[in-house]
Amino acid sequence: MKIDHIMTFLEIAACGNFNRAADNLNVTQSTVSARVKTLEDQFGRSLFTRSHSGVELTSAGHHFKRYAIGIQRLWQQAHQEVTLPKGYKTVLALGAQVSLWDRLILKWMPRMREKASDVALRVEADYSSSLMRQLSDGLLDIGVMYTPRQIPGLVIDNLFEETLMLATTRERDVTAGWLEDYVFVDWGDEFRARHGEAFPDMETPAVSVGLGALGLQYILENGGSGYFPTRVVEPLIGQGRLFPVHDAPSASRPAYVVYTATPKDEELLQLALSELRAVAITAS
Amino acid sequence: MKIDHIMTFLEIAACGNFNRAADNLNVTQSTVSARVKTLEDQFGRSLFTRSHSGVELTSAGHHFKRYAIGIQRLWQQAHQEVTLPKGYKTVLALGAQVSLWDRLILKWMPRMREKASDVALRVEADYSSSLMRQLSDGLLDIGVMYTPRQIPGLVIDNLFEETLMLATTRERDVTAGWLEDYVFVDWGDEFRARHGEAFPDMETPAVSVGLGALGLQYILENGGSGYFPTRVVEPLIGQGRLFPVHDAPSASRPAYVVYTATPKDEELLQLALSELRAVAITAS
DNA sequence: ATCAAACTATCGAATTATTCGATGGTTCAC
DNA sequence: GTGAACCATCGAATAATTCGATAGTTTGAT
Numbered sequence: 001m002k003i004d005h006i007m008t009f010l011e012i013a014a015c016g017n018f019n020r021a022a023d024n025l026n027v028t029q030s031t032v033s034a035r036v037k038t039l040e041d042q043f044g045r046s047l048f049t050r051s052h053s054g055v056e057l058t059s060a061g062h063h064f065k066r067y068a069i070g071i072q073r074l075w076q077q078a079h080q081e082v083t084l085p086k087g088y089k090t091v092l093a094l095g096a097q098v099s100l101w102d103r104l105i106l107k108w109m110p111r112m113r114e115k116a117s118d119v120a121l122r123v124e125a126d127y128s129s130s131l132m133r134q135l136s137d138g139l140l141d142i143g144v145m146y147t148p149r150q151i152p153g154l155v156i157d158n159l160f161e162e163t164l165m166l167a168t169t170r171e172r173d174v175t176a177g178w179l180e181d182y183v184f185v186d187w188g189d190e191f192r193a194r195h196g197e198a199f200p201d202m203e204t205p206a207v208s209v210g211l212g213a214l215g216l217q218y219i220l221e222n223g224g225s226g227y228f229p230t231r232v233v234e235p236l237i238g239q240g241r242l243f244p245v246h247d248a249p250s251a252s253r254p255a256y257v258v259y260t261a262t263p264k265d266e267e268l269l270q271l272a273l274s275e276l277r278a279v280a281i282t283a284s
Numbered sequence: 285m286k287i288d289h290i291m292t293f294l295e296i297a298a299c300g301n302f303n304r305a306a307d308n309l310n311v312t313q314s315t316v317s318a319r320v321k322t323l324e325d326q327f328g329r330s331l332f333t334r335s336h337s338g339v340e341l342t343s344a345g346h347h348f349k350r351y352a353i354g355i356q357r358l359w360q361q362a363h364q365e366v367t368l369p370k371g372y373k374t375v376l377a378l379g380a381q382v383s384l385w386d387r388l389i390l391k392w393m394p395r396m397r398e399k400a401s402d403v404a405l406r407v408e409a410d411y412s413s414s415l416m417r418q419l420s421d422g423l424l425d426i427g428v429m430y431t432p433r434q435i436p437g438l439v440i441d442n443l444f445e446e447t448l449m450l451a452t453t454r455e456r457d458v459t460a461g462w463l464e465d466y467v468f469v470d471w472g473d474e475f476r477a478r479h480g481e482a483f484p485d486m487e488t489p490a491v492s493v494g495l496g497a498l499g500l501q502y503i504l505e506n507g508g509s510g511y512f513p514t515r516v517v518e519p520l521i522g523q524g525r526l527f528p529v530h531d532a533p534s535a536s537r538p539a540y541v542v543y544t545a546t547p548k549d550e551e552l553l554q555l556a557l558s559e560l561r562a563v564a565i566t567a568s
Numbered sequence: 569a570t571c572a573a574a575c576t577a578t579c580g581a582a583t584t585a586t587t588c589g590a591t592g593g594t595t596c597a598c
Numbered sequence: 599g600t601g602a603a604c605c606a607t608c609g610a611a612t613a614a615t616t617c618g619a620t621a622g623t624t625t626g627a628t
Contacts, residue, residue, distance in 0.1 A: 001287040052595040067362030070422040078351030084328035336624040
């Protein structure tokens with residue numbers, strides 16, 4: 001069975017006519033006939049009832065159609081996912097957590113396109129656990145995440161440390177008042193741990209937010225205080241929209257890059273990593 | 285692309301060795317080499333990394349494997365369906381988690397044979413994630429599982445809710461003593477969550493069991509307490525082999541049926557679903 | 569260092585499958 | 599009866615696949 005046979009079958013099923021199918025597929029009618037014959041011989045059943053005015057599916061044909069569609073779809077998808085685009089020498093697959101996407105990957109991609117124009121890029125966003133699994137399965141070349149897990153055969157490097165600082169929308173009474181309308185923003189396991197250490201007596205804040213960007217938006221619109229990346233907060237302080245809480249401890253949130261210890265293309269990997277680090281410097 | 289290429293690819297992926305694959309497929313090694321080469325040429329990417337001691341999948345190979353499996357299965361099933369024995373109109377494919385097998389599928393099958401004697405049945409047991417993939421690839425008509433995942437094009441219906449109750453082998457001192465020899469049986473994410481809520485202070489039990497049936501066997505043989513389906517426990521209570529812990533909270537564990545929104549045979553699907561629901565009533 | 573063992577790659581020849589173009593047969597409408 | 603619109607089949611050209619043999623690796627034992 002060749003994929004051509006499937007396509008031919010489906011084309012005929014669609015247009016009900018060997019000749020038209022032959023035209024659409026750019027082959028002769030005898031080829032179409034032969035292809036159908038091959039399929040029918042394989043099944044030992046005829047797939048079409050021939051008549052003067054074209055053909056119709058037999059019941060076996062009807063049943064086969066469903067599978068033919070599935071096979072055709074899967075093959076197409078496989079092709080789409082696996083085939084190397086024309087003009088490219090290889091593919092580099094990188095996965096990153098969503099939260100690292102815009103600050104890092106969006107800047108990394110154009111740099112890679114420039115420095116390695118013959119390398120196709122496949123980038124994905126996913127959770128760190130899923131990224132780790134894909135890395136160890138060899139489905140990804142590079143993973144960028146906040147909470148990697150040590151796995152044999154994979155190397156974990158520190159990529160950058162983001163500093164989280166406490167900022168508030170209060171213009172006055174900053175030091176004493178920030179706790180009043182504090183918003184707990186969940187920056188992950190490590191942050192939660194440090195947060196618990198730093199403020200052991202803090203009651204559960206009235207508002208807590210699971211995703212960083214949302215928390216910042218919230219306090220900008222409704223007023224409040226919370227921990228946010230220095231990089232993001234500083235311009236807002238410059239604009240007078242936020243104020244630093246100077247005596248509050250800052251927290252750090254390291255991001256890591258993970259890759260296999262035995263890459264297929266050492267040179268390319270090193271390039272990708274150094275570009276990633278270069279981008280990370282501007283991002284942190 | 286020929287189906288032989290797919291089979292060859294999968295055989296190699298399974299045994300990691302061109303020579304052994306050649307043996308298993310009853311062709312020469314050079315044929316295997318050539319087949320792989322055609323695939324690789326088509327994709328413009330290598331699918332295996334050759335090494336001294338056999339071959340391994342490249343990342344492209346890993347990606348392709350998923351589709352190769354699907355195509356191979358679809359082709360196989362197409363063959364099965366198209367060459368149906370006389371008297372059968374179609375095949376209905378159902379997949380279920382192992383744990384739902386005996387309580388549901390074994391009862392469902394004879395009913396279907398009776399009500400739709402011209403429909404061949406193909407039933408499989410697998411994990412829910414694998415079932416979901418097969419459903420979305422069109423390899424299954426119906427899936428029955430505890431933890432479906434929402435996928436476009438697939439419909440998820442509640443099938444029944446199983447009640448889990450706490451039971452113990454202790455004849456006396458039931459209420460106070462059950463914790464002593466408690467066995468934690470893992471009934472899935474939702475159960476773990478409810479369990480944590482209900483017993484926030486519980487220390488890690490000395491024995492925990494991943495598969496329900498094993499847990500029950502364990503406490504019946506060695507004594508102990510744990511959560512089990514009411515349906516299973518009640519007869520044992522009747523026999524005096526188990527005793528209910530009356531003041532412990534019970535948990536529910538919903539099971540779902542998943543099917544495509546665009547079935548090949550709506551009527552048959554509805555019959556299968558209604559039979560499944562009928563069976564579920566007696567099972568819950 | 570050498571050798572054998574266990575791999576995969578490749579080459580040429582034989583074989584097999586596919587395709588084309590031409591031809592033949594059928595059915596239906598007019 | 600004739601032509602138009604079909605599909606089947608045949609033979610020859612072409613292309614793809616296979617085999618067997620051989621060559622080139624790498625590894626581990628001696």
